[in-house]
Amino acid sequence: MNETTLPPDDFHCGYVALIGAPNAGKSTLMNALLGAKISIVTAKPQTTRKRVLGFYTGDTHQIIFIDTPGLIRPKYILQQSMVTAAHSAIAEADAICVLIDGARALERGDLLPVGLLDLLRKAGSPVFAVITKSDLVADKKQLLPMMARLLEFYDFKAVIPISAPEGQGLDGLIDELRAVLPVGPQLYPEDMLSDAPERFFVSEIIREKIFEQYRQEVPYATEVFIAEFREEEKCDHIAAEIIVERESQKRILIGSGGDALKAIGIAARKDIEAFLGRKVFLELHVRVRDGWRDNEAWVRRLGY
Ligand SMILES: Nc1nc2c(ncn2[C@@H]2O[C@H](COP(=O)(O)OP(=O)(O)OP(=O)(O)O)[C@@H](O)[C@H]2O)c(=O)[nH]1
Ligand SMILES: [Mg+2]
Structure with missing residues (x-):
């Protein structure tokens, strides 16, 4: 659409925040809706540690999804910034999807993160409850009492069970969202899926591999910083710094004879090449920044 064209009266465009506990399935849902791996x-x-935008463009609507970090009680400065990212998305969005892991809720009985309802009331925008991972619930009837209980807690516009791998409930969710978004012109071109720079996706892919490969402590103490990104004719040259908090974590990351770091490099390069559609030379360096997660200056320097 060029700038002189007035938007048709029935084009809807707005921001939708995906909110919920860690692991609820926010990033998975955004990727499934967009049909691309953005988050x-x-x-x-x-x-997820930062908000990530994902653009869904249909004939009559553009939905700008905001994937957010899970709601937690912050224990260090990095986590404070993660929670702030989620809270500001709630405050700014035109509509909100609160994601609840249905399988986990049935098992443990916990439905909504503490304090979330107050934030939703304050924001005042339409809120949908989205029950995720319904494919993991063998007897779907079990979801009915959960849906009823959710409606007792809050005046949700609708309660929608979905399954990302099965694609179930996704079209219905898009229709519901379109209906509540304001009328307005398309903000981004239809072939654009996100506004984040390539550097961001590259660092996230490396972080994903670290989360997958190491246990407990190392992933949470790790950040990835792209020190160099040079596009060359045959092959992009990318140098990434993996930042950890202690020497012991550095040793674990590198592994005996460098094996563990090499495995991260191979897995990350494969995904980075698929994402960029270009050949990549990836160089990884591990650096210790003492207690960076709880150091305001470092957390800011790393873009939080
Ligand atoms: N079976 C099934 N698994 C799902 C579904 N949605 C998410 N998952 C899985 O749940 C786990 C967490 O998914 P994420 O999308 O990373 O969850 P998140 O809410 O973004 O988590 P944080 O970023 O940590 O807050 C992953 O292992 C996903 O594959 C679903 O609909 N069905
Ligand atoms: Mg996520």
């Missing part, structure tokens, strides 16, 4: 996904909670 990294792992089995570990607290994978």
